[in-house]
Amino acid sequence: MLYPELFKSLEAVRWNMDADIPWDSFDASLLSDEQAQTIKMNAITEWAALPATEMFLRDNRGDSDFSAFMSVWFFEEQKHSLVLIEYLRRFRPDLVPTEEELHKVRFEFDPAPALETLMLHFCGEIRLNHWYRCAAQWHTEPVIQFIYETIAQDEARHAGAYLRYMRRALNDLGDDTSAEAKRAFCKIGVLMASAKRTSQALHPTNLHVNRDMFPNDTVQSKLPEPGWLEHWLDEQIRFDSVWETKVADRILHNLSVLFGQPFKSVQELNRFRKGLDRPAESVQAVA
Template identity: 70%
Template sequence: MLYPDLFKNLERARWSLADDVPWDRLDPSALSDEQALTVKMNAITEWSALPATEMFLRDNRHDSDFSAFMSVWFYEEQKHALVLMEYLRRARPDLVPTEDELHAVRFAFDPAPPLETLMLHFCGELRLTRWYRRAADWHTEPVIRHVYGLISEDEARHGGAYLRYMQRALERDGEAARAAFGRIGVLMASGGRGGKPLHPTNLHVNQSLFPNDTVQSRLPEPAWLERWLDEQIRFDAGCEARVVRAILRSLSALLGERFETVRDLNRWRKARTGSEPRAPAASPAASV
């Protein structure tokens, strides 16, 4: 089992909301209205770990080890929402998300293949790590800069945990795992349809609720995510290229191949499957 070792490793790295956030350095005057609103939106999207966890537990009933790991992942992701809300409570209490706003992002996700979901979330954690690093750089208030740094490090560790479960899946499921990881790797490293980076938060997850079946669509301001990425933290083509390289390096090591470009990965995938990659029937949401 991987869970006991992952638990110990993540426990050693865990930070305390009370002791490891320098609340005494808080300077609300250094926080703009624009910046404060992004903290609110990040808090709500982090709350979407709740329905993602419900999805993971449902679709992985066959895997008690991975399901147990969800207890750690869920705890840490919900702590991200909590620390961002606590920050707003101290700095901008008028922007603390309401319970209704939080509950709006809790909705059922259609069943999805577990291996594809695992790869999707691995890529999502890689991208999210870098999004939060950029957010830390963009902000001007010292405490929220520190908070985003803590959260970014958590997301990087979560990506490493998912990678270990991917390694285990290759041992257990062989060709099925290779096909799933290659297919979702191509999708997540290709910028998505319309040229925007794919993340679990902006993928459709419930056909009966379409088009309001993404976490992003249920935010108080659905257009916020693109504005945050493009105009505020400026996650530009160079930033995205670093995410793509990280995905390709991970898959190269995982699959024992050399993928310099997404085209290399797609050629490898097509040679094994002979088909074009398609998004999963239900792509699960995760925190942003």
Template identity: 75%
Template sequence: MLYPELFRSLERVRWSLEDDIPWDRFDGSLLSDEQALTIKYNAITEWAALPATEMFLRDNRHDSDFSAFMSIWFFEEQKHSLVLMEYLRRFRPEFVPTEAELHAVRFEFDVAPPLETLMLHFCGEIRLNHWYRRASEWHTEPVIKAIYDTISRDEARHGGAYLKYMKRAIEQSGDEARSAFAKIGVLMASARRTQQALHPTNLHVNKALFPNDTVQSRLPEPGWLERWLDEQIRFDSDWEGKVADRILHNLSLLFERKFASAQELNRYRRELTRGVPGPAAELSAAA
């Protein structure tokens, strides 16, 4: 089981809401209403870990180990929402999300293949790590800079935990897992070609509710994410390239085959689809 090891490793680096956030360094002259509003929307987006956890538990009833890990992931993701709301409660209370605004992002996700969902959320953690690093750079107020830096490191650790479950999936399911991971990897490493921000909270997840079936569509201002990325934190092509590079780097390690681009990963995906034995398949067959 991976859960006991992950619990201990994440417990060792867990930060305290009261003791590890430099609340006494707040400088109100460095926080605009525009910035406070983006903090509110990020707090609501983080609250969407609630329906995501419900989805994971429903779709992974066969996997008690991964389901147990959800207790850690859910706790830490909800703490991200909480620390952002606590910041607003202390310093801009008029921007604290209402309970109704938080509840609006709790809705049922359609059933989806667990392996593809695992890969999607692995990529989502990488992307959030980079988004929050960029947000920390954009802000000038010291406390919120520290908060975004803190939660960005959590997201990186969560990505590492998902990667361990991906390695286990390959050991158990071989090319079925490789194919699922490569399929989603091609999509998420090609984000520079799309206008849509490719993150789980911005993807359609319930056909019956379309088009109001993304987390972002249920925020008070559904279009805020693109503005935050393009005009505020300026998550440009260089930053998007860093996300793609991290995805490709991790898949290269996972599949034991070098991918320098999404196109190379897509060729590998087609090999798997056709059943052509590449280096990864040969290694699996020899094991």
């Protein structure tokens, strides 16, 4: 089982919201209304770890190891929401999300293949790490800069934990699961490393997850300002092609290590993905 080791490693670096956040360094003159509004939107977005955890537990009923790890992931992700809310409570109480606003992002996600979802969230953690690092540079108030840098480090550790479960799927769960995992990881990897080619921010909270609620079936669509994410990325923190390249490079690097084969571009990964499907197609043709 991976859970006991992951619990121990994450517990060793866990930060304390009272003792480790430099609340006394707050400088009101360095926090604009525009910046404060984005903190509220991120606090609500982070609250969506709640329905994501419900999804993970439902779709991984046969995997108690991974389901147990969700106890750590859920705690730390909800803590991200809580620390952003606490920042607003202390310094901009007029912007603290209401319980209704938080509850609105809790809705049911349709069932999805567990391995594809695992890879999607692995990529999402990498992307969020970079978003928050970029946000820390955009902000000018030192306490919120520290908070974003702190939770960015959590997201990187979460990506590392998901990577452990991805490696387990490839190496420890049998040939059938390994083959399925390779196809799933490559398929989602091609998608999530190709963000420069899309107008949509590629993150789990911005993807459609409930067919019956379409098109209002993304976490972002449930926020008080549904279009805020693209504006935050494009016009505020300016998450540009340089940052997107960093995200794609991290995804490709990790898949290179995972598969023991270098992928220097999305095109190389996509060719590898297509190669995985050829044997099955050949067998069907012969039959």
